[in-house]
Amino acid sequence: MPSHLPDSGFHYAAPFYDKLAKLVYGSALQQAQLALFPFLPQQGRVLIIGGGSGWILEQLTHTGKKLDILYLDAAPAMLKLAQAKYKKLHQQHNCSVAFRLGTEQKIESQEQFDVIITPFLLDLFPPQRLHQLMSKLKHALPPDGLWLVADFWPVLQHPPLWQRALVWAMYTFFGAISSVQAKQLPDYAFHFKKLNLTEKYSRSFYGGMVQAKVFVNCPQNPYI
Numbered sequence: 775m776p777s778h779l780p781d782s783g784f785h786y787a788a789p790f791y792d793k794l795a796k797l798v799y800g801s802a803l804q805q806a807q808l809a810l811f812p813f814l815p816q817q818g819r820v821l822i823i824g825g826g827s828g829w830i831l832e833q834l835t836h837t838g839k840k841l842d843i844l845y846l847d848a849a850p851a852m853l854k855l856a857q858a859k860y861k862k863l864h865q866q867h868n869c870s871v872a873f874r875l876g877t878e879q880k881i882e883s884q885e886q887f888d889v890i891i892t893p894f895l896l897d898l899f900p901p902q903r904l905h906q907l908m909s910k911l912k913h914a915l916p917p918d919g920l921w922l923v924a925d926f927w928p929v930l931q932h933p934p935l936w937q938r939a940l941v942w943a944m945y946t947f948f949g950a951i952s953s954v955q956a957k958q959l960p961d962y963a964f965h966f967k968k969l970n971l972t973e974k975y976s977r978s979f980y981g982g983m984v985q986a987k988v989f990v991n992c993p994q995n996p997y998i
């Protein structure tokens with residue numbers, strides 16, 4: 775792993791990550807991300823952070839929407855795959871994409887996005903680090919901006935054994951090969967609530983183990 779680059783542990787997983795995800799989850803992880811597309815504006819600035827090998831970019835170009843996308847990923851090999859995939863697109867589209875290597879720390883303090891997409895990113899971090907990352911992202915979201923999430927987020931408070939076993943297997947495997955720091959799924963709802971983000975849509979996939987959710991950045995209530 776390029777040890778000087780923070781959170782770049784997926785660098786070596788890049789060549790097989792998509793195949794492995796498909797083998798285990800079929801198309802569920804992609805379906806969860808596609809379910810979020812109707813919430814994208816016809817035109818706007820979008821941040822995709824942790825998009826991985828870039829599958830999502832090709833899909834976005836099919837929407838016909840005029841999106842100005844910042845594609846930010848911490849793993850050099852993932853970003854390279856995404857860039858190559860994007861370069862190979864032949865059909866006409868209205869999106870423009872800027873690729874940036876790094877973590878949320880690479881978002882400039884004045885940068886703002888109408889929509890932020892975190893596809894299977896938030897599950898990687900232990901609580902304190904997650905709060906730090908989410909606070910930084912919230913700072914880049916204007917009032918009424920949307921945050922689109924797809925993640926391993928069990929619907930049930932006490933998920934069935936097969937889901938718990940799968941979660942354990944993922945953290946054990948990616949903890950070892952990608953230095954994922956988290957050991958269990960975060961309390962996402964707590965973190966979104968803490969940042970005053972309000973849920974406006976939710977749909978579940980893969981027997982309730984995966985959810986796609988849309989949050990809106992509520993303007994601060996001046997009376998609180």
Ligand SMILES: C[S@@+](CC[C@H](N)C(=O)[O-])C[C@H]1O[C@@H](n2cnc3c(N)ncnc32)[C@H](O)[C@@H]1O
Pocket residue numbers: 781782783784785792795803823824825826827846847848849852876877878893894895898
């Ligand atoms: C589990 S993979 C998900 C990839 C893709 N979204 C998908 O669903 O196939 C997580 C991705 O987030 C990236 N990542 C991890 N930490 C990050 C951070 N702090 N900032 C930006 N990207 C990060 C990894 O390099 C990896 O590409």
